[in-house]
Amino acid sequence: MMNDNLVRMTKQTFALGIDIGGTSTKLALVGASGDIAKRASFSTADCADEHEFFRHLFEKIVEMLRGGVEVKGIAAGAPSANEQQGTIENAANLPFSPKVELVKTVQERFGLPTQLVKDSNASTLGEWHFGAAKGMKNFMLITLGTGLGCGIVANGQLLGGEYGHGGEAGHICVVPNGRACGCGRFGCTETYVSATGLKRTVFDLMANTMTDSPLRSKSYMDMSSRHIFEAAQSGDALAKKTFEMTGEVLGRAIADMAAWFEPEAVVLSGGLAMAGDLLFLPTIDSLERHALAFHKGHKIKVLPSALGENDAALLGAAALIWNEHQVWVKGGVNKT
Numbered sequence: 001m002m003n004d005n006l007v008r009m010t011k012q013t014f015a016l017g018i019d020i021g022g023t024s025t026k027l028a029l030v031g032a033s034g035d036i037a038k039r040a041s042f043s044t045a046d047c048a049d050e051h052e053f054f055r056h057l058f059e060k061i062v063e064m065l066r067g068g069v070e071v072k073g074i075a076a077g078a079p080s081a082n083e084q085q086g087t088i089e090n091a092a093n094l095p096f097s098p099k100v101e102l103v104k105t106v107q108e109r110f111g112l113p114t115q116l117v118k119d120s121n122a123s124t125l126g127e128w129h130f131g132a133a134k135g136m137k138n139f140m141l142i143t144l145g146t147g148l149g150c151g152i153v154a155n156g157q158l159l160g161g162e163y164g165h166g167g168e169a170g171h172i173c174v175v176p177n178g179r180a181c182g183c184g185r186f187g188c189t190e191t192y193v194s195a196t197g198l199k200r201t202v203f204d205l206m207a208n209t210m211t212d213s214p215l216r217s218k219s220y221m222d223m224s225s226r227h228i229f230e231a232a233q234s235g236d237a238l239a240k241k242t243f244e245m246t247g248e249v250l251g252r253a254i255a256d257m258a259a260w261f262e263p264e265a266v267v268l269s270g271g272l273a274m275a276g277d278l279l280f281l282p283t284i285d286s287l288e289r290h291a292l293a294f295h296k297g298h299k300i301k302v303l304p305s306a307l308g309e310n311d312a313a314l315l316g317a318a319a320l321i322w323n324e325h326q327v328w329v330k331g332g333v334n335k336t
Helices: 004-011 050-065 102-110 119-130 195-208 225-233 237-261 271-275 277-290 311-324
Strands: 013-020 024-030 036-043 070-078 087-089 099-101 114-118 139-144 148-154 265-269 301-304
Touching: 013 050, 013 119, 013 311, 024 050, 024 311, 036 050, 036 311, 050 070, 050 102, 070 102, 070 119, 070 311, 087 102, 099 102, 102 114, 114 119, 114 311, 119 139, 119 148, 119 265, 119 311, 139 237, 139 271, 139 311, 148 237, 195 225, 195 237, 195 271, 225 237, 225 271, 225 277, 237 277, 265 277, 271 277, 277 301
Parallel strands: 013 070, 070 114, 139 265, 265 301
Antiparallel strands: 013 024, 024 036, 087 099, 139 148
16 A cells, blocks of 8 residues: 555655756755655766766656656756756766757656756746745855856846856856866866865865864865864864855955846855855955945845755756746746
């Protein structure tokens, strides 16, 4: 006999949201009101190429659909997504060929309507309709994971750009001739403000200072942003300085980006944003010092995600499917 949870799931229709990241790929069955009924994940970083990635993805999708679950469609958020073509192109942090046909490959395998959206735009949609930016007309979402993603809503419209690549704030140069970036440029924001950037900063500090720290016992390959966070929480001076330097760069970058379109708020999401005050306080301080005069006085709010780690992109991607089926309406979800 089916258990009660499975019975309830088979009576409800879902969208399957997928969040493709450089470290892991997450999946969720999402109802029309934003409820998540089931989750799954696998390591993207452990995939040698897109073929191995699709093998793991298909296995997880089959697992999610098991038991007669009704799914209206599949939508994925991914870095370097060409939303018009349904492809992932030249993704700096994914083990893929220069061009991967994601929508075509998934749709042919499962026969379900499939859409692709840039990962940061997926998170932006999630926060806009369900989270910290609900009801706002001008805001910016910055996702801090393996890299740095950005989504922008201006005058109540999601900024896409001519080819769907607008809002690539992770690849704005903040340090001329600075750190090498996976995109091929140097000094990009994400090389300083991301989980990877945090690790690079702590190793720069260890190379250029004599400050004692338990982090010195770890190799670059063994170090993670969580180790730095835990050290900072315990009062380690080197780790705390790392977060201060990261917040300084992020706050200055937000001040510059705010000059473009004057957001009401900036929402920070992703694993690195979970560091809380360690990151938020130096970021807000830097923003206030570098902001234009008419933006000073903390007029631009810096907010944490209201959806919990990793949920914004899943919810935002799934919203694309509900919109396709006329469930999504301006300002929220039609629950009738």
